[in-house]
Amino acid sequence: MEMIGHGGKEIVERVMSKDAALKRVAEMQAAKVKTLDVRLQMATEIIDIAYGFFSPLEGFMTKADVEAVCNNMTLADGKTVWSIPIVFDISSEELEKSGIKQYDEVLLTYTGNPFAIFDITDIFTLDVKEVAMKVYGTTEDKHPGVKRTYQYKDKFLGGKITLLNPPKINEPFTKYWLTPKQMREKFKEKGWEMIINHQTRNVPHTGHEWLMKGAYLGAYGSMMVDKPRGGILVNAMIGEKRPGDYIDEAIILCQDAQGKYGYFREDIFLTTCTLWDMRYAGPKEAIFHACLRTNLGCTHHMFGRDHAGVGTYYDPYDAHRIFSKLPEGSLRIKPIFNLDWWFCPVCDEVTYSGLCGHKDKKASFSGTLIRSIIQDGVKPPRRIFRPEVFDMIMECAEKYGFGNAFVTEDYLKRRQPVFTIEPLQ
Amino acid sequence: MAEEKFPINIWINEERLAKIQAAGLADMCKEVLAGLKVIAVPATAEQRDKILKIFPTAKFDAATTRSIENLPRQIKDQIFDLVIENKSVDVVDEFLKSVEK
Numbered sequence: 419m420e421m422i423g424h425g426g427k428e429i430v431e432r433v434m435s436k437d438a439a440l441k442r443v444a445e446m447q448a449a450k451v452k453t454l455d456v457r458l459q460m461a462t463e464i465i466d467i468a469y470g471f472f473s474p475l476e477g478f479m480t481k482a483d484v485e486a487v488c489n490n491m492t493l494a495d496g497k498t499v500w501s502i503p504i505v506f507d508i509s510s511e512e513l514e515k516s517g518i519k520q521y522d523e524v525l526l527t528y529t530g531n532p533f534a535i536f537d538i539t540d541i542f543t544l545d546v547k548e549v550a551m552k553v554y555g556t557t558e559d560k561h562p563g564v565k566r567t568y569q570y571k572d573k574f575l576g577g578k579i580t581l582l583n584p585p586k587i588n589e590p591f592t593k594y595w596l597t598p599k600q601m602r603e604k605f606k607e608k609g610w611e612m613i614i615n616h617q618t619r620n621v622p623h624t625g626h627e628w629l630m631k632g633a634y635l636g637a638y639g640s641m642m643v644d645k646p647r648g649g650i651l652v653n654a655m656i657g658e659k660r661p662g663d664y665i666d667e668a669i670i671l672c673q674d675a676q677g678k679y680g681y682f683r684e685d686i687f688l689t690t691c692t693l694w695d696m697r698y699a700g701p702k703e704a705i706f707h708a709c710l711r712t713n714l715g716c717t718h719h720m721f722g723r724d725h726a727g728v729g730t731y732y733d734p735y736d737a738h739r740i741f742s743k744l745p746e747g748s749l750r751i752k753p754i755f756n757l758d759w760w761f762c763p764v765c766d767e768v769t770y771s772g773l774c775g776h777k778d779k780k781a782s783f784s785g786t787l788i789r790s791i792i793q794d795g796v797k798p799p800r801r802i803f804r805p806e807v808f809d810m811i812m813e814c815a816e817k818y819g820f821g822n823a824f825v826t827e828d829y830l831k832r833r834q835p836v837f838t839i840e841p842l843q
Numbered sequence: 844m845a846e847e848k849f850p851i852n853i854w855i856n857e858e859r860l861a862k863i864q865a866a867g868l869a870d871m872c873k874e875v876l877a878g879l880k881v882i883a884v885p886a887t888a889e890q891r892d893k894i895l896k897i898f899p900t901a902k903f904d905a906a907t908t909r910s911i912e913n914l915p916r917q918i919k920d921q922i923f924d925l926v927i928e929n930k931s932v933d934v935v936d937e938f939l940k941s942v943e944k
Contacts, residue, residue, distance in 0.1 A: 661899070661900050662900035662902070662913050723906065723907070724906035724907070727906060729903075729905060730905045734906055758907070761875075761876050761877060763877075766877075781875045781876050782907050782908050783876055783907070783908065784904055784906070784907035784908055786902055786904040786907070786908070786912045786913065787852070787904060787907070787908050787910065787912055789912065789913055790852060790854065790912035790913055790914075791852075791854045791879065793913065793915075793916055794853070794854035794856055794916055794919060795854075795856040795858075795916065796854040796855070796856045796879065798876070798879060799876065799877040799878050799879060801877040802876050802877055802879070
């Protein structure tokens with residue numbers, strides 16, 4: 419099976435077999451190699467790197483990569499499009515205390531258990547304000563991506579990663595987390611030649627549903643209809659949460675409910691998740707999503723209005739326009755651009771703004787608006803929000819959210835982590 | 844040009860509907876989105892910014908609806924009660940004063 423990912427490079431899993439990992443850890447411990455315990459942010463990206471979600475990256479970026487990303491939107495090779503820095507930060511104090519030097523091989527642990535090998539090839543500093551401006555287009559720390567950038571410690575380590583100890587993905591995410599290789603095997607099994615990715619960090623309303631249906635019909639084109647030759651991949655971003663967001667469990671199970679309850683035929687619909695902390699970088703994040711979904715094996719990627727934006731930092735269609743600035747052939751995935759879907763009381767349906775002639779009567783709705791309706795204790799009508807999805811939200815609130823479908827401080831403290839790294843035995 | 848107003852959408856659940864009917868203010872609701880009842884309480888840009896500062900979970904949906912959303916339910920209940928008491932939707936000033944106290 420073809421395993422070619424973004425940049426035309428083969429997807430290579432940087433994951434050691436269990437026997438080899440046990441032997442390697444024992445050797446490293448006997449040799450008293452330096453160790454570092456990583457936090458959740460880094461652990462998440464180590465997993466993504468190791469399984470090829472970020473292919474062709476084989477590790478955390480060096481300074482040359484970060485500079486190329488910021489200045490040219492490419493990796494250091496000057497050719498491969500890349501828009502978001504993937505960096506490993508460390509404080510000067512930690513660096514001094516650990517004694518880590520360039521070209522060291524470091525044993526990374528997570529929650530105290532052996533996790534990965536980090537071959538350090540670069541130790542560097544960054545002007546975080548400059549990075550923020552070039553990636554996010556602002557230096558305001560109100561922007562969540564900028565805030566994250568400013569929270570980085572003062573030094574950075576670049577180099578390759580090898581995973582020693584695969585994550586245990588906890589329920590209810592277990593069946594939804596597929597590696598790029600597994601994802602491609604699944605597509606082959608389903609006989610899909612066309613795979614349209616729907617990026618989400620939300621519980622679906624019918625605007626999302628129609629966005630997907632519109633993209634499917636548009637992209638299906640002149641392929642034969644004797645059997646389903648294409649499908650929709652809902653790939654939910656599961657990562658850092660902010661109070662008021664939907665809980666992760668509700669996002670994944672409600673997305674899946676659209677297939678389970680027949681709003682999409684199950685043979686043309688697949689729900690999965692990827693571990694990623696949204697940066698809300700708008701157009702730059704749209705490019706990143708395209709690269710990531712290329713690695714998953716998708717052929718098309720939907721980009722709606724205000725894709726991955728936040729506040730008023732980006733024009734609603736900046737995430738469309740940026741694609742026209744890329745050199746021809748630099749992406750192996752086709753963007754599908756969408757305008758709004760709104761509810762039209764005259765058509766009496768959710769309809770596409772590019773088709774509906776009743777703009778003055780339209781009622782726009784968004785994920786935020788629907789969240790507000792649900793928070794007020796109101797069940798939205800089925801034309802706006804599917805009742806089975808609503809019921810699933812309520813079930814998730816009880817089962818996973820300590821009575822709340824939205825992220826609270828309590829949920830953040832008490833929730834079961836999405837993944838754990840268990841002792842290597 | 845008239846100053847743009849940013850609504851706080853108070854969605855009408857059963858409890859609120861009962862209060863509205865009891866106060867004889869049913870006409871104040873409008874129907875949107877295939878039959879949902881809502882009272883839109885207008886806020887100025889200055890009031891909106893104050894609200895967003897006081898309530899960190901609140902969000903201004905700048906991209907789509909240009910409304911102030913995700914205020915905690917009990918806060919919306921307070922605003923709703925002011926609407927009923929005053930028989931008017933122009934209550935944001937009074938609400939902010941009570942919160943700032």
